[in-house]
Amino acid sequence: MEESFDFGHFLKKAFVAVASISLIFIGFIALLTLIGVILAIPLLRKGCTMLFDKEEKSGGRKLKWKTPEYEAKVKFSDRDLLDEKS
8 A cells, every 4th residue: 555645735734724823923913902002092191181281280290209118299390400400
């Protein structure tokens, strides 16, 4: 008995396997992109409101440090920071 090897049939199966693996990889990349876009939309909205908000409610911003030993709230104004540098 002689066993025959069909090269065309092997190439067809190899092509289907490679195509399916590449489609799975492309789907995985698309899923990660979709998750990234979903996470980026709220951050973009928050950034836009922070950039384009014209009102300064208390004349400055609050900087908070919270550690187990020390908790402080410091108010500072952009004008004060610019005056110290120049």
